[in-house]
Amino acid sequence: MRIAYVTETYPPELNGVALGVERVVTYLRGRGHLVDLLRPAQRHERPGPAGAQEWLSAGCPIPVYPDLRFGLASVPALVRRLQAQQIELVHIATPGPLAWAAVRAARQLDLALSSDFRTHFHLYSRYYGLGLLAPLVEAGLRQLHKRTQRTFVPSRSAYRHLAARGFENLQLLGRGVDTERFSPAWRCEALRAEWQAGKAPVLLHVGRLAAEKNVELALRAHVLLSRARPDSRMIVVGDGPLRARLEKRYPAARFLGVLRGEALSRCYASADAFLFPSLSDTFGNVTLEAMASGLPVLAFNTAAAADLIVPRVNGFLATAGDDTAFLDGALRFASPPAAFSTLRTQARQTALQHHFPEVLSAFESALMQLCEQRPLAAALQVPAV
Template sequence: MTTASLHIALISETFPPEINGVANTLGRLVEGLRGRGHCVQLVRPRQNSDPHGAADQALLLTRGWPLPGYPGLQWGQSSMHKLLRSWQRQRPDVLYIATEGPLGLSALRAARRLQIPVVSGFHTNFQQYTGHYGVGLLTRLLTNYLRWFHNRSQMTLVPSVSQQIELQRRGFERLELLARGVDSQLFHPAKRCDRLRANWGLAEGDIAILHVGRLAAEKNLALLSKSFQALQQAHPQRRLKLILVGDGPQRASLQQQLPEALFCGLQRGEALAAHYASGDLFLFPSLSETFGNVVLEALASGLGVVAFDQAAAAQHIRHGHNGALAGAQDEQGFIQAANGLLNDAEGLRRARLNARRHAAGQGWAAIVELFEQHLRSAMQPTNDMPVMHSRP
């Protein structure tokens, strides 16, 4: 029996070609749903790079404001009337709201008025970020708003068990898991490039210590610097080079702290895959991730990954088998885990082989299928619409 295709509206502040984990995930989900025969309308703010008149039936653009700290991105304005007009003309079967700003809130309210079921996604720990930017007093208010927002939907999708437990503890309801996948053909050890390593100033036997991600306060990059310096002191006889891929507000200060490190800026596609595969050890000190797509990308590229035991790392790394883990907040444990991999050449070789073997089985097809199942589940009449109060 053929399953009927769905008309899905996906609402997000960010989407490819923007470079971040949320955009990457949403791009994969939309591509996968359309590949399965579903009609997906993308609703997002107009970006500076959008050509005039770019909108069509599959794309609804709204106005936006510049997002502080994220050059080039727009924070969507409230667009309830525009959404109502669009969805009254062509009613979606279900909404997926990926971001909780004014655009997401207006979509939530429009859905309530039209009685369209809503699935929300918890993609970013904004309530943790506030403390890193000197506005820690807002953390409780933001947490309360996020709980109110997500509890208005039929279900909220979270990417990891650790995130699910944390949100349940904070009173979030109807949480379901939707993990992340990786393109293991793009991210592959075969993309290792001797020419790129030579450009980095590395010879055979030298160690490239890699970090990929946004260079921002919430990524705990002080530990990255501390870890690299500790590794240099522990291995004075070996040539180690720190390679950072990505950009962000902390880049200038990191370049001052780490004058010998190489800053490669933003990389995409095949170039990004070559940067991953040309590394040896991957350090991921972040404690603020809902998932951390870069962990899976590094594993697929055959790197020895060192991370804290949470989010993607907790799901995909077995300590000593395909990487190394430290307890959350245990900075000394993190440094020791990295040092342990470097001290054991054969153990690092095995970990890299096992990392690739594990990540090769973590494709996007099963994730997209589960996503579709969650959307269909939200449409069932037994899932009563939560009560929508006028204000959080």
């Protein structure tokens, strides 16, 4: 296949979407497909061709995420690029102006079109004082995805939510995890000694420290647990606009900033439980990374957690939006770490069922099917927009 892969974010930007997109692009290229990466130029880059399989649009900072950028491109410019690369299918990884232009260009050329639904941007609006705009944002997302033949959704809860909101042509496609990079084998007693954990339970949170991630609830959970276990520890990995405020408000927690590679692997495996209080994620890759590392997870019954966690078997679930239930759930980790051995084993076993190769292969097969179906769509004269 000859694929144009459209994304607003890509490494060295560090977030779950960027890392996931990179893995997909690498896999498809490794399978012999031509993947033309279309993305915004980052601050140190200039728009235009950036190699045989990469094209950079102009970019502007995203208002609520100034370290990230959205792309700007004209439809004629994208038509020329798609023609020059002889593209058969356009895949939209993230929504935005660049995605809209790519959709219009693809439909003008009658190419196969697919998309991912990775982020509840309409829910994000409420965390930034823009709740009145949420219906407009949702309507825009629905219209964008409606123009693609297939929208891949990562979890059953996200699928149900979108179907109920009028999104069409949905296909459930889960996520995978590298079970060697994230494994109990990385557990490090020297790191636990650095945390002064001893035999005390260590709670962990990994993710962007931003309003829509609901991080403060995890920190409040540790405060509550500390009343029963004053020796318990709270480790926070990640960075974001709320970091300074949270560090000041919760001095007992240890904020490590962004970790990568083996340092992140050791951190996961050296903790005893994972807290994931987000209500805005469509999946939450960190949930699967934590489970692969042998950590029982406490989360709300949404996104990946709802699909993966069996309460009291490999973790714990709270009803979505019930903060009290989440806080009370943290008290289950007051026992010594040795008491979690069965939970840890079961969490790891669950993660082992979600290998990257199988998920990526299923995605590849779905794209190939769309390419095969396109001649039929052309025969039906699907109108362009």
